[in-house]
Amino acid sequence: MSEQSFIYVCNKLRPALERQHSTFRQCVSLKKRVAIALWKLATGSEYRSVGHLFGVSITTVCRCVQEFCAAAETLLVPEQIRFPDEEKFREMALYIENRWGLPHCVGAIDGSHIPIIAPQHYHTDYFNRKGWHSIILQAVVDGRGQFWNVFAGLPGSLHDARVLRLSTLWELATRGNLFPAHFRTIGTATTCYYVLGDSAYPLQDWLLKPFSDTGRLTAEQQIYNQKFCSTRVVVENAFGRLKGRWRCLLKRNDCDVELVKSMVLTCCALHNLCESHGETYETVLDEPDAEAAAQPPRMAVTQEVGEGRDDVRNALMEHLMINHSFSFD
Template identity: 45%
Template sequence: METFLQLLRMLGLFQMLRIAGRSRLQRAIHRRRRRRRIAVRKAACFAAAVITATPRRAIWVRPRSQHWWDTVVLRTFTDDQWRAHFRMRRATFDVLCGKLRPRLDTRRTHLRDCVPLEKRVAVAVRYLATGASCSALSDLFGIGKATVHGCVWEVCLAVRALQAHFIRLPRGETLREIVAGFEAGAGFPQCCGAVGVSHVPVSPPGDDASDYYNCNGSYSIILQAAVDHLSRFTNINVGWAGGVHDATVLRHSTLFQLAESGDLFPPDTRTIGSTQVPLMLLGAPAYPLLSWLLTAYPDDGRLTAGQRRFNRRLGAARAAAAARAFGRLKGRWRCLLKRVDVDVSKAATVVGCCCVLHNLCAQSGDDDDFPDAWLQDVEELVPAGDAGVPADERGPPAAVRRALVDYFSGPDR
């Protein structure tokens, strides 16, 4: 019995020793964890104090002058100076910034201040208006060259996303205004616009560079556009290689698909002579004669006086719309006059951005006093060898063309 009691005492003592040892271990672990938490808090407080006391560090940002944009432009520029430097009035620039704000607005971080939205848009617009290099824009706006490149590209993407808002095919009352405008200005009935192409110089890709070599002896991509009587774009198709024929670009465009499906224009006809003349576009000589696309007679040296007169009237109407639109596009956004300094896969985005801004400026009234000096060095090159596409003179489109020949041969025309 006494032996059993001694055994129990020994077991109880052993258990107490185990509990005491475990408590000491737990207390040691707790002390280590507490010291670690205190050290982390001290480090966080020290880092916050350093960031607060030194908001800009040379390791992050090299000091640059912000004087031109922050002081000269924003505080002293008049509307004329805005137009000279950015090819648009200050009011139009503010409208553009308002349209882009939902897509481009950013927030300030602890490491550095973000470039304000207005400044990023100004960098991109200045590049499009002048074609200046990233180095020149970096010195002018006081930001890094990589930041300049990023600003230009993100603004071009955001503006191109607004294409459906600013470039639309005419419908309803707008379509009637265009038809009336062509008849009043150019004397051409049932005309809903003119369609043509313009070549934009690019750096050819390493592969298939010959596809971009056009008949004018340079590398380019093609901008096909339909324009109204005020030289505003109503449809664009951009990105085809410069070596592709204009008619091929047309046949693969959304414009052609809509026209062939009957969704381009409503079936409103006008009786001229004894022929029902539908609503049509005026096309370049390289295009085929179609029910919705009116082109000139091929000049084979045997045209009648009436046919030559018709060709002159059609050419004058096209020049007053399409050639004028392309000239003003490149005159305002002069980056399109020289080789677009981006990868060819991105060049279509830059050209499309310029087309959207062209319509924005036209709708805002910036075209009312378009300076003739902006058109200096702007030449619209006409592809060689496109004297006209022979048409079936027995079909309905040929009958419409003959009716217009007689219409323009009248005594009061």
């Protein structure tokens, strides 16, 4: 993070974090409080190590992190992770179509596990399929890899489709309020905006997924899956950059679950801030989430029958066959 971005964060959170000196003691300065919290989020170091580095007590480090995340949730997250308006949706769709050739697509959705220590209560609920305890971060990103919707805190044992159905994103889609009423005809189908998800998600009018590889896919379906996966990699890369910058999300976090959730949301906002400010990123920090994009899509747990319309996928498949050439070398 550059000095310019650091000063921006300080000024943004000043109303909630700045303290006044008292008669008996001097308070920790605003810049130092922000630096302590950012260092903790960026390294995942123990409170004791951070305290030694900045010359403060463990209690002070803990308080700085808690207050910083609480202030960020109130002042920074709403600014950096905003639901797009109609003009922004058009811009996002145009960017993805120009770069990957998928018309009317406004992003990709996926989930990522954030490691935690086993909670004292209901710890089995947080034990995920990978064999460790976690909470789930569900995020939707645009073509540039910036988050425009995040939902975090549910136990790691839940399936991605279940997390989606419990999120506000699903609620908005159910009410028909997710996207503006802007339709486009693609071949024989008329579609609204949509996002891309892997095979774990249910097929919906607004959520497309690849064809399940049964070993009998047609050439057209293979082309669709190839283009689909090359576009959806943006969300995997976003998770990789998020955890590469803010490594408290990579290591097992020993904080309370509610604080971990607050840290996750804060880090997502800081990710958007760094990306929009053009901060440099060392590729050596990339994490396995980005590598997972190269793996074949997971088989769906739910059946495709009755999930949603399939005419949009078929129309996109025809569109890609007509407008693009592919090589299977």
